[in-house]
Amino acid sequence: MRIDAENIAITVSGRHKGRLTPEDVMVIDVDGEAVGTSAKPSAETLLHTHIYARFPQVGAVLHTHSRAQTLVSKIFEPAGYIVFENYELLKAFSGNATHEIRMQVPVFTNTQDMPALVRKIDAFMDCEPICHGYLIEGHGIYTWGKTMAEARRHLDAFEFLLGCELELLKLRPGIALAARTSVENT
Amino acid sequence: MRIDAENIAITVSGRHKGRLTPEDVMVIDVDGEAVGTSAKPSAETLLHTHIYARFPQVGAVLHTHSRAQTLVSKIFEPAGYIVFENYELLKAFSGNATHEIRMQVPVFTNTQDMPALVRKIDAFMDCEPICHGYLIEGHGIYTWGKTMAEARRHLDAFEFLLGCELELLKLRPGIALAARTSVENT
Amino acid sequence: MRIDAENIAITVSGRHKGRLTPEDVMVIDVDGEAVGTSAKPSAETLLHTHIYARFPQVGAVLHTHSRAQTLVSKIFEPAGYIVFENYELLKAFSGNATHEIRMQVPVFTNTQDMPALVRKIDAFMDCEPICHGYLIEGHGIYTWGKTMAEARRHLDAFEFLLGCELELLKLRPGIALAARTSVENT
Amino acid sequence: MRIDAENIAITVSGRHKGRLTPEDVMVIDVDGEAVGTSAKPSAETLLHTHIYARFPQVGAVLHTHSRAQTLVSKIFEPAGYIVFENYELLKAFSGNATHEIRMQVPVFTNTQDMPALVRKIDAFMDCEPICHGYLIEGHGIYTWGKTMAEARRHLDAFEFLLGCELELLKLRPGIALAARTSVENT
Numbered sequence: 001m002r003i004d005a006e007n008i009a010i011t012v013s014g015r016h017k018g019r020l021t022p023e024d025v026m027v028i029d030v031d032g033e034a035v036g037t038s039a040k041p042s043a044e045t046l047l048h049t050h051i052y053a054r055f056p057q058v059g060a061v062l063h064t065h066s067r068a069q070t071l072v073s074k075i076f077e078p079a080g081y082i083v084f085e086n087y088e089l090l091k092a093f094s095g096n097a098t099h100e101i102r103m104q105v106p107v108f109t110n111t112q113d114m115p116a117l118v119r120k121i122d123a124f125m126d127c128e129p130i131c132h133g134y135l136i137e138g139h140g141i142y143t144w145g146k147t148m149a150e151a152r153r154h155l156d157a158f159e160f161l162l163g164c165e166l167e168l169l170k171l172r173p174g175i176a177l178a179a180r181t182s183v184e185n186t
Numbered sequence: 187m188r189i190d191a192e193n194i195a196i197t198v199s200g201r202h203k204g205r206l207t208p209e210d211v212m213v214i215d216v217d218g219e220a221v222g223t224s225a226k227p228s229a230e231t232l233l234h235t236h237i238y239a240r241f242p243q244v245g246a247v248l249h250t251h252s253r254a255q256t257l258v259s260k261i262f263e264p265a266g267y268i269v270f271e272n273y274e275l276l277k278a279f280s281g282n283a284t285h286e287i288r289m290q291v292p293v294f295t296n297t298q299d300m301p302a303l304v305r306k307i308d309a310f311m312d313c314e315p316i317c318h319g320y321l322i323e324g325h326g327i328y329t330w331g332k333t334m335a336e337a338r339r340h341l342d343a344f345e346f347l348l349g350c351e352l353e354l355l356k357l358r359p360g361i362a363l364a365a366r367t368s369v370e371n372t
Numbered sequence: 373m374r375i376d377a378e379n380i381a382i383t384v385s386g387r388h389k390g391r392l393t394p395e396d397v398m399v400i401d402v403d404g405e406a407v408g409t410s411a412k413p414s415a416e417t418l419l420h421t422h423i424y425a426r427f428p429q430v431g432a433v434l435h436t437h438s439r440a441q442t443l444v445s446k447i448f449e450p451a452g453y454i455v456f457e458n459y460e461l462l463k464a465f466s467g468n469a470t471h472e473i474r475m476q477v478p479v480f481t482n483t484q485d486m487p488a489l490v491r492k493i494d495a496f497m498d499c500e501p502i503c504h505g506y507l508i509e510g511h512g513i514y515t516w517g518k519t520m521a522e523a524r525r526h527l528d529a530f531e532f533l534l535g536c537e538l539e540l541l542k543l544r545p546g547i548a549l550a551a552r553t554s555v556e557n558t
Numbered sequence: 559m560r561i562d563a564e565n566i567a568i569t570v571s572g573r574h575k576g577r578l579t580p581e582d583v584m585v586i587d588v589d590g591e592a593v594g595t596s597a598k599p600s601a602e603t604l605l606h607t608h609i610y611a612r613f614p615q616v617g618a619v620l621h622t623h624s625r626a627q628t629l630v631s632k633i634f635e636p637a638g639y640i641v642f643e644n645y646e647l648l649k650a651f652s653g654n655a656t657h658e659i660r661m662q663v664p665v666f667t668n669t670q671d672m673p674a675l676v677r678k679i680d681a682f683m684d685c686e687p688i689c690h691g692y693l694i695e696g697h698g699i700y701t702w703g704k705t706m707a708e709a710r711r712h713l714d715a716f717e718f719l720l721g722c723e724l725e726l727l728k729l730r731p732g733i734a735l736a737a738r739t740s741v742e743n744t
Contacts, residue, residue, distance in 0.1 A: 017590065067718065071725050075733060086260065088251065088296060088325035110646060112658070113247070122599065139646035155201075160253065166725070167257050167352070169732040173545060174355040175261060177362060177736060186692075223407035253506050272446065273436065274482060285483070339388075343473065353538070359731060360541040361447060363548060458632065460623065460668060460697035472670070525574075532625065539629050539724070546727040547633060549734060 001060045001148060002052055006030065046114040047121075051144050054125065058144045060151040065140035068162040075169070077105045077137040084161045086091045090106070092157035093132050094150055104128070110137040135151060135156055187246045188238055196234060199226045227333060232300040233307075237330050240311065244330045245280070246337040251326035254348040260292045263323040267310070272277060272347045278343035279318050280336055289345070296323040319344055373423055373520060378402060383419060385412045388395035396505075418486040423516050426497065428515045432523040437512035440534040445540045447541070448479045449509040456533045463506050466522055477530070478501070482509040505530055559618045559706055560610055568606060571598045578581045579595065593617040597693065604672040607678075609702050616702045618709040623698035628718040633727070635695040643721045649689050650690070650715035652708055662686070691716055 001009045008028050011017070013169035017022040017170040027035040032045040042048070044063065051061045076082045090096050093103070106124050109116050117136070125131055132154050133143030145156055178180060187197045196216050197203070198314055201210040218231040228234070229247065237247045262268045270289040276282050280288070292310050297303050297354060303322070314318040318340050319329030330346055331337035373381045380400050381390070387396040399407040403426060414420070416435065423433045429467040450453045456475040462468050465475070476555055478496050489508070497503055502521050505515030515530055517523035559567045566586050569575070573582040578691040585593040588611060600606070602621065609619045634640045634670050640663040648654050651661070675694070683689055689700030690712050701716055703709035734743050 001644065067721055067725070070645065070647075070722055071729070073727070074722075086324040087298065088322075089256075089258065110644065114717065136646075138587040160256075163253055164256055164260075166575075166729065167253065168260070169729050170542075171257070171261065171352065171355050172732040172735050174358040177358050178355065221521070272482065272510040273442065274508075275442075320525040346442075349439055350442055351444075353439065354446070356728075357447065357538065357541050363544050364541065382731065458696040460694075461628075530627075536623055536628055537631075539625065540632070543629070543727050544726065545632065548724065548729040549730050550727065 001090060002058070003027065007035060008049065008052060010041050010045060013042050044114065046118055047142060050118045050121065054122070055144065057146055059146050060148040061142065062151045062155050063140060063143040064155065066159060066162075069135060069141045070138060071100065071166055072162045073135040073137045073139060073141075074106050075166075076135070077109060079107070081106050082135075082162075083166060084165070087161060087164070089157050089160055092153055094145065094154070095130070103132075105133060105135060107137060109137040110139050116160075124137050126134055188244070189213065194235065194238060196227050196231060199228050222301050230300065233302055233328060236284045236307065239368065241330065243332055245332050246334040247328065247330040248337045248341050249326060252345060252348075254345060254352055255321060255327045256324060257321045258348045258354055259293050259321040259325060259327075261352075262321070263295060265293070267292050268321075268348075268351060270351070273281050273347060273350070275343050275346055278339055280331065280340070281316070289318075290332070291319060291321060292317075293321040293323060304323060307362065374430070378422060380421065381536065382413050382417060385414050407472060416486065418490055419514060421492065423492045423514065426494070427516065429518055431504040431518050432520040433516040433526050434523045435512060435514050436527065438531060438534075440531060440538055441507060441513045441536055444509060444534045445479050445507040445509045446474075447458050447470065447509060448507070449481060451479070453478050454507075454534075454537060456537070459533055459536070461532055464525055466526070467502070475504075477505060477507060478503075479509060482511050506522065559614070561585065561656070566578060566610060568599050568603060571600050604676055605700060608676045608679065609700065613702065615672065617704050617705055618706040619700065619702040620709045620713050621698060621700050622713065624717060624720075626717060626724055627693060627699045628696060630720045630725055631665050631693040631699075632693045633724075634693070635667060638666070639664050640693070640720075640723060642723070645719060645722070647715050647718055649710055652703065652712070661690075662694060663691060664689075665693040665695060668697050677743070692716065727739060 003009055004034050006029055009018065011025050012026050012030050018070065022095055026039045026041060028041050028045060028049070029035055032049045032143055034039065034041060035121075042063075044118050047063070048061050051058055072082055079108070081104050081156055084090060106121075108117060108120055108124075114131045121134060124134070133141055135141050141153060141155070141158055141162075145154050189195055190355075192215055194216065195211050198210050198212050198213050199299065212223050212225045212227060214227050214231060214235070215221055215372065216235055218235045220227060228249075234247050235247070237244055251306055252290075258268055267305050270276060270291070271287075276287055276289055292301060292307075294310075307320060310320070319327055321327050327341070327344055329337060329340045331340050375381055378401055380402065380523075381397050382400050383392065384396050384398050387403050398409050398411045398413060400413050400417060400421070401407055402421055404413065404421045406413060414435075420437070423430055444454055453476050456477070457461060460475055462475055478500075480489060480492055480496075491508060496506070505513055507513050513527070513530055515523060515526045515533075517526050561567055564587055564589065567583050567659050567701070568586050570582050570584050571579065584595050584597045584599060585713055586603060586607070587623050588607055590599065590607045592599060600621075605611060605621070606619050608710070620727050642648060644716055646657055648661055664679075665688075666678055666682075677708055679692060691699055699716055699720075701709060702711045703712050704722070
């Protein structure tokens with residue numbers, strides 16, 4: 001979470017995310033250097049500071065590793081993106097007043113080389129300036145918002161839509177089989 | 187929820203549905219106009235007032251956006267309806283004393299044009315007067331009851347049956363494969 | 373639950389099973405007649421009294437309507453039974469000291485005619501005296517035990533195993549596809 | 559959990575794992591004999607003492623029976639193992655600093671003959687000294703760690719990865735169908 005123009009609050013590296021206490025949160029500056037502590041920030045700190053630097057209006061960045069995020073990121077990594085279309089919930093993303101939009105979420109190949117990953121993310125965002133989040137293969141999602149409440153709303157919406165797309169993919173053979181049976185019965 | 191012949195309680199537009207407080211509920215009249223408040227009612231207010239007007243005995247209308255509702259509404263929108271058959275739980279719907287019925291639930295195409303949507307719903311209900319709920323594509327369900335308890339029972343029953351139908355569709359290829367293997371082994 | 377040689381506690385018909393209070397439980401005799409109350413017992417009372425009469429050592433009968441029970445009962449109703457094999461959890465059923473058994477659970481067609489259903493259940497149990505439960509199509513399960521704790525253990529085991537069998541059926545096409553791909557790559 | 563060089567705490571045989579109290583835990587020695595109690599330890603005590611003997615640094619062994627563990631163990635028993643690859647969460651296993659590894663988890667055939675099972679596990683570990691857990695067919699998982707916290711982290715990671723692999727197997731026919739449709743549309 002952005003504290004002010006210079007400081008960002010971030011979780012300390014390696015802490016149990018289900019049992020966070022105030023001691024598990026530390027302060028870094030916009031370059032990712034620890035402020036007033038010898039604790040080590042998250043290994044993916046650069047991905048956080050990159051978002052805060054690129055989008056001055058962003059006040060909170062969230063990164064999670066759910067099963068739906070992991071699965072979609074593995075399945076759609078070869079394509080490079082997943083598309084959401086015809087969902088009322090697209091209205092949950094800041095700036096959308098209608099469900100009649102098509103939202104493309106990029107999926108980047110996982111790597112331990114954070115600067116290289118940031119260059120790819122920047123290249124994508126240069127082409128697609130309206131972006132509410134991205135997936136990293138086999139890893140999870142990054143999403144953000146003007147406030148923590150908005151970031152959480154975006155995260156909830158992504159989680160719901162990713163889950164729907166996985167279910168639709170699972171349902172696809174059954175739908176095809178039902179259609180074929182129905183044609184044969186005609 | 188219907189308060190009296192003139193007034194209906196409805197959630198204020200854009201409030202977090204998981205954190206509703208009394209301040210997130212407002213009063214509207216039967217035409218959907220705010221009563222004694224400058225708050226804006228839900229964007230789909232017309233769908234609520236339509237149900238209260240058409241069914242004078244209805245005391246509560248519920249609208250939700252679950253994953254099962256979203257998926258079924260997307261998959262069955264081309265057909266225009268989904269059918270429930272041979273479920274004991276069909277008894278949960280008001281007026282059903284047996285499971286030996288066939289229940290058809292309409293699925294309407296999503297649109298931002300509420301009056302056009304209401305005309306389609308009315309046309310369906312003119313043909314099928316016994317209707318406990320309907321789905322809107324990529325969006326969710328509307329269901330109702332004489333009391334809030336009955337509306338919630340209907341919602342629970344719909345959610346259960348929609349989930350079962352999705353699972354049956356997912357299971358269909360496996361069932362077909364098992365049947366084929368069993369025939370080949372004969 | 374059996375109270376004594378003459379009396380059985382059972383839920384009152386039509387009560388919300390998620391909100392049961394002591395007022396939602398009544399006493400019936402072994403013939404299913406209400407004792408000391410004008411309340412109406414569950415519509416399936418005969419299925420309960422049948423179990424208590426047939427198995428004198430049974431102290432508790434449980435009947436539930438889960439999604440897994442509903443799905444398995446619909447899918448396996450044509451076959452008439454489902455088989456559990458090679459599960460450590462088969463040890464959870466009273467009398468099993470090993471997982472090396474094969475357990476067949478009957479699935480009966482749903483009907484509103486309870487006496488006819490009881491005759492079919494009796495005919496099955498005459499052939500298969502060791503039976504810990506049965507399914508009714510589109511409806512749910514009946515299971516029982518010497519004590520309520522044993523009945524609940526049986527119900528938990530059934531629920532787990534029914535869920536596993538459904539998942540295996542869903543996984544079957546993927547397993548077949550993986551095997552075929554693996555052969556083609558050889 | 560290892561208490562000291564001589565003693566191990568283990569659950570008493572047959573206790574309800576969801577309702578454990580201090581009375582459901584007993585002490586055994588490194589040969590699996592009860593210490594200071596007439597209670598009978600878990601039927602799979604030998605599998606626990608084997609791990610403590612083989613890995614002197616291990617302080618806690620966990621054994622669970624989840625649905626994902628049961629399903630994967632049944633599906634992958636013929637192959638003898640399951641492989642995890644390209645998951646960020648592989649970093650959760652002690653000693654892994656990167657996701658760029660390939661982890662093979664053995665699946666052993668279930669048996670009531672514990673000494674025979676231990677010989678198979680030993681033979682596997684002689685070839686693959688870095689092993690954080692194994693599955694037993696139709697039964698569940700064994701995993702361990704230097705501390706209880708590490709053992710729980712390993713268990714959480716296994717559960718997540720097993721669940722992902724099952725989902726990928728379920729998704730496989732839908733992915734293949736989507737790819738085929740996409741080629742036909744080209």
